[in-house]
Amino acid sequence: MDNRSFFRGRTIFLTFIFLALIVIVLFRFFYLQVINGDELKELREKNINTFEYVYPKRGRIISKDGFVLAEDRKIFSIAVNLNVKPNEQAIEKLISIFPNKIENQYVKDIVEKSIKTGNQEVVVSKLNQQELSKFLVRSNELEGFSVIENYERIYDPHPSIFHVLGHMGYLSERDKTYFKSRIDQYTPSLWRRVGKSGVERIYEEQLRGKHGKRFFLRNARGQKKVEIGKEDFIEGSDLNISINFNAQKKAYDLLNGRKGSIVVIDLRDFSIPVAVSAPSISANDLRDISSKEYQALLNDTKRPLFNRAFMGLYPPGSTIKPFFTIFALSNSYTNWQEQIYDDGFFRFAESGRVFNAWREGGHGLTNLNKALVESSNPFFMNLATRYEKDSFTDFLDSGSFGKRLCVDCWPHQFSPLISDQWKTKNFGSRLFRGDLVNMGVGQGYLSVTPLHLALISAMIAKKGDYEIPYLVQKEQDIQQLNFDLTEEDWKQLHESLTQVIYSRNGTGIRIQPGDMKLAGKTGTAQVKSINSKEEYDDLRENEEFRDHAMFIGFAPYDEPRYAISVVIENGEWGGSVAGPVARDVLLEVFNAD
Amino acid sequence: MLIDLRSFLIIFSLLGIIIAGSLTVYSVTSIDAFYFVRFLLITLISIILVSLFFNYVNLNRVLSAGWLLLVLNLALVLSVEIFGKEINGSKRWLDFGFLSLQPSEFMKISYALFVIQYLRFFNFKFNIFRSFLLLSILFLTAAPIIIQPDLGTGLIYILSGLMLLFICGMRRIYFILMGLSAILLSPVIYNFFLTDYQRGRIISWFSTNQSLSEKWNILQSEISIGSGGLFGDGFLNSKQNEFNFLPEADTDFIFSIFAEQFGYVGVVIVLFLLTVFVILSMIVVMQQKRLTTDMSPYYLGTYFTFIIGFSFLMNVLMVSGLIPVVGLPLPFFTKGGSSLLCFSIMLGLIFSSRGFLRG
Numbered sequence: 001m002d003n004r005s006f007f008r009g010r011t012i013f014l015t016f017i018f019l020a021l022i023v024i025v026l027f028r029f030f031y032l033q034v035i036n037g038d039e040l041k042e043l044r045e046k047n048i049n050t051f052e053y054v055y056p057k058r059g060r061i062i063s064k065d066g067f068v069l070a071e072d073r074k075i076f077s078i079a080v081n082l083n084v085k086p087n088e089q090a091i092e093k094l095i096s097i098f099p100n101k102i103e104n105q106y107v108k109d110i111v112e113k114s115i116k117t118g119n120q121e122v123v124v125s126k127l128n129q130q131e132l133s134k135f136l137v138r139s140n141e142l143e144g145f146s147v148i149e150n151y152e153r154i155y156d157p158h159p160s161i162f163h164v165l166g167h168m169g170y171l172s173e174r175d176k177t178y179f180k181s182r183i184d185q186y187t188p189s190l191w192r193r194v195g196k197s198g199v200e201r202i203y204e205e206q207l208r209g210k211h212g213k214r215f216f217l218r219n220a221r222g223q224k225k226v227e228i229g230k231e232d233f234i235e236g237s238d239l240n241i242s243i244n245f246n247a248q249k250k251a252y253d254l255l256n257g258r259k260g261s262i263v264v265i266d267l268r269d270f271s272i273p274v275a276v277s278a279p280s281i282s283a284n285d286l287r288d289i290s291s292k293e294y295q296a297l298l299n300d301t302k303r304p305l306f307n308r309a310f311m312g313l314y315p316p317g318s319t320i321k322p323f324f325t326i327f328a329l330s331n332s333y334t335n336w337q338e339q340i341y342d343d344g345f346f347r348f349a350e351s352g353r354v355f356n357a358w359r360e361g362g363h364g365l366t367n368l369n370k371a372l373v374e375s376s377n378p379f380f381m382n383l384a385t386r387y388e389k390d391s392f393t394d395f396l397d398s399g400s401f402g403k404r405l406c407v408d409c410w411p412h413q414f415s416p417l418i419s420d421q422w423k424t425k426n427f428g429s430r431l432f433r434g435d436l437v438n439m440g441v442g443q444g445y446l447s448v449t450p451l452h453l454a455l456i457s458a459m460i461a462k463k464g465d466y467e468i469p470y471l472v473q474k475e476q477d478i479q480q481l482n483f484d485l486t487e488e489d490w491k492q493l494h495e496s497l498t499q500v501i502y503s504r505n506g507t508g509i510r511i512q513p514g515d516m517k518l519a520g521k522t523g524t525a526q527v528k529s530i531n532s533k534e535e536y537d538d539l540r541e542n543e544e545f546r547d548h549a550m551f552i553g554f555a556p557y558d559e560p561r562y563a564i565s566v567v568i569e570n571g572e573w574g575g576s577v578a579g580p581v582a583r584d585v586l587l588e589v590f591n592a593d
Numbered sequence: 594m595l596i597d598l599r600s601f602l603i604i605f606s607l608l609g610i611i612i613a614g615s616l617t618v619y620s621v622t623s624i625d626a627f628y629f630v631r632f633l634l635i636t637l638i639s640i641i642l643v644s645l646f647f648n649y650v651n652l653n654r655v656l657s658a659g660w661l662l663l664v665l666n667l668a669l670v671l672s673v674e675i676f677g678k679e680i681n682g683s684k685r686w687l688d689f690g691f692l693s694l695q696p697s698e699f700m701k702i703s704y705a706l707f708v709i710q711y712l713r714f715f716n717f718k719f720n721i722f723r724s725f726l727l728l729s730i731l732f733l734t735a736a737p738i739i740i741q742p743d744l745g746t747g748l749i750y751i752l753s754g755l756m757l758l759f760i761c762g763m764r765r766i767y768f769i770l771m772g773l774s775a776i777l778l779s780p781v782i783y784n785f786f787l788t789d790y791q792r793g794r795i796i797s798w799f800s801t802n803q804s805l806s807e808k809w810n811i812l813q814s815e816i817s818i819g820s821g822g823l824f825g826d827g828f829l830n831s832k833q834n835e836f837n838f839l840p841e842a843d844t845d846f847i848f849s850i851f852a853e854q855f856g857y858v859g860v861v862i863v864l865f866l867l868t869v870f871v872i873l874s875m876i877v878v879m880q881q882k883r884l885t886t887d888m889s890p891y892y893l894g895t896y897f898t899f900i901i902g903f904s905f906l907m908n909v910l911m912v913s914g915l916i917p918v919v920g921l922p923l924p925f926f927t928k929g930g931s932s933l934l935c936f937s938i939m940l941g942l943i944f945s946s947r948g949f950l951r952g
Binding site: 006007008010011014015018019021022024025026028029030032033034036037038039040041043044047048217218219220 | 760815816860892895903906909
């Protein structure tokens with residue numbers, strides 16, 4: 001075959017392939033550019049346009065007496081500017097401004113990290129005014145670094161307030177679940193730090209505010225390039241809490257390093273002006289804490305992170321006696337006239353066990369009034385033998401055992417509701433009469449939180465009507481004790497509690513409250529079960545096993561305005577140790593009125 | 594020498610493509626206007642100089658050095674292994690200071706010159722021995738390129754060589770057999786001869802999973818093209834390029850940036866110019882009045898014209914997501930020295946082949 005025509009045939013074949021491909025390409029580009037053009041353009045805009053959230057300023061927390069307890073303070077930090085990579089001179093210059101804070105390798109590492117992650121990593125944080133102006137003056141020589149603003153939570157440094165306010169921390173999985181069920185349309189991805197405890201946690205939604213946005217065009221590596229607009233954030237709302245900060249500080253200082261708790265309830269509205277747990281820390285200390293230091297705090301045997309006021313369960317000891325007086329009188333287990341002979345022992349016929357009372361020789365002939373004023377254990381043990389189990393549980397139930405004790409305290413612990421079911425569940429057997437005898441003097445299975453003790457004091461002061469205490473927001477329903485007591489009985493009960501403080505034989509005679517008109521009940525709660533005074537003398541060698549000093553009270557007794565509970569761990573004497581503390585705290589609280 | 598209408602149109606369409614290419618290269622690198630002028634001038638001058646050189650040199654002389662050029666070129670390809678600089682994990686470039694060359698690019702030319710020189714002795718008659726010899730040399734010389742590893746250039750080289758043998762008249766049965774064996778052997782090649790990087794490119798083309806980074810590149814390329822719409826966003830207005838969303842925007846994916854700026858209209862114009870160039874060149878080659886016994890100028894002219902045409906289309910098919918992406922520069926849309934030099938030489942040879950024909 002002729003080379004030339006053969007060649008022509010093949011050339012034409014290739015030309016056809018070429019033309020076919022041209023047609024395919026034209027169709028493809030028509031599809032991409034004309035048919036799909038708008039859709040692809042939208043994708044491009046999504047590529048380029050982006051925004052970042054601006055964290056809002058969190059609301060302040062303000063005490064009833066006007067102290068700002070927590071607020072967001074603007075801080076300035078120097079961060080790597082992602083648009084320009086800082087050169088060696090800029091790094092040296094920066095170090096010369098902050099010679100003691102940073103060094104070369106550290107800055108270089110952070111710059112590398114910034115470029116890698118696409119985040120503006122902070123090189124120097126929390127500049128003071130002087131450092132800030134130093135930086136700004138030289139900023140043209142410091143290419144690659146820029147000042148960024150954000151907020152830092154500052155708390156009043158007094159440790160008394162930590163447990164009430166709580167603290168902020170990085171969002172965890174548990175926090176997500178917690179807030180998801182409590183905040184509408186919760187978007188965890190927006191929040192880095194959230195309230196971890198206290199009112200910071202409960203009132204997260206009100207305090208946090210709303211994010212602003214900064215819109216900008218970005219490149220593929222996510223480095224910010226051009227800011228094209230912004231939307232301002234909305235500040236969180238301020239929170240007014242019922243704490244009387246002066247009294248709160250005073251209360252903490254009065255504990256003077258001892259472990260314990262003080263709670264005061266305002267009887268006019270059931271708000272909480274004082275809720276102290278000691279020892280404690282300042283919430284500021286938790287802000288930049290290392291995990292090692294945090295672990296040390298957790299392992300501290302004094303448990304400074306544990307909120308005793310809302311979480312600590314203590315045997316109430318004798319301070320529970322007025323509460324059970326209401327129960328005994330309303331069920332006619334006794335009256336004000338009945339007398340028994342107190343020889344310092346209580347012999348429990350059912351088991352043959354002999355209980356040793358705190359006072360040697362006993363109180364002699366004792367009626368209910370004397371049993372309260374001088375705190376006779378045999379009287380109340382004897383009384384407890386008459387208690388009927390189910391109505392005892394009902395009474396506890398009406399006194400908020402096993403229920404929430406505060407509207408907005410976090411974390412928060414119920415005082416266990418003692419019943420047959422409770423004991424079966426925890427100890428595998430039903431309640432014995434002997435258990436009731438123990439509980440009748442505030443020992444055994446009975447345990448309450450200091451908040452609950454103050455509430456019990458409030459119930460007594462308000463003659464059975466009470467509300468659930470709160471720190472910020474009141475809950476509207478009113479609770480009532482399950483009782484049937486005449487006005488006479490109430491008067492007599494208040495009179496007996498007044499005599500505890502003012503009568504010569506009263507266990508609280510050492511308190512000397514002056515003209516405050518204090519009524520109350522002292523208590524000494526055993527940490528370990530003992531049978532004799534001698535045994536206790538051995539025990540008290542170890543401070544941890546010493547009795548807890550307790551006091552509950554209210555004032556003024558004729559028109560009660562405040563109820564208080566004081567628990568001092570291993571303080572031994574309710575009357576002489578816990579009582580005077582209660583007196584001084586109440587004095588401070590009354591000062592504010 | 595008088596320029597007839599066809600030659601004028603050929604040169605006009607080429608000039609159009611070169612200007613479009615220079616504008617796009619400038620918009621991607623966008624240093625300053627002076628840079629653009631300089632770039633355009635360098636491109637044009639180098640094309641003209643190289644073309645004139647090959648036009649001036651007797652094609653017979655060039656052809657008689659065919660085997661030598663192939664050996665030299667192969668030596669350069671191999672020397673890359675020793676002296677080459679590494680980019681993206683593969684050694685392809687020789688650095689001459691003012692210009693980095695990729696010797697493998699030139700293998701398309703050297704092999705063609707060698708084949709034509711060889712076949713000329715036998716008046717372009719193929720027999721089994723010659724067919725096997727030329728095919729073996731093609732595959733053996735492709736091997737070092739593929740090993741570099743530069744599968745793209747290697748494959749393009751093999752396809753170019755096959756096209757040349759097709760043009761020169763090798764029997765059809767060889768192509769059919771090779772096509773069949775390529776299909777049968779492809780799983781073996783995929784599993785045993787490709788690197789992970791190369792497999793990734795192939796996987797990404799077949800996969801619908803957009804998160805694969807290779808697929809992401811193609812998606813970004815399609816976004817660039819589509820964003821141009823009918824009329825384009827205008828010169829220097831490629832946002833995909835400005836914000837670096839399109840990787841390799843200055844080399845393999847440059848046509849997407851062109852499409853974003855000049856729209857479908859721009860694409861149609863450039864493809865039209867390319868078609869004019871290819872078709873008119875073919876017509877010129879085939880309508881040579883004077884018959885010659887030596888077919889080599891026809892073969893060379895046709896071969897280089899189609900190399901330019903198909904290289905262009907292959908690249909465009911890649912960036913628009915129709916075929917897998919392998920590194921293949923777009924003719925005249927690149928600031929890469931090798932590619933520019935390579936296509937300039939091809940143009941020079943095309944022109945010289947016609948001059949040769951004209952006598």
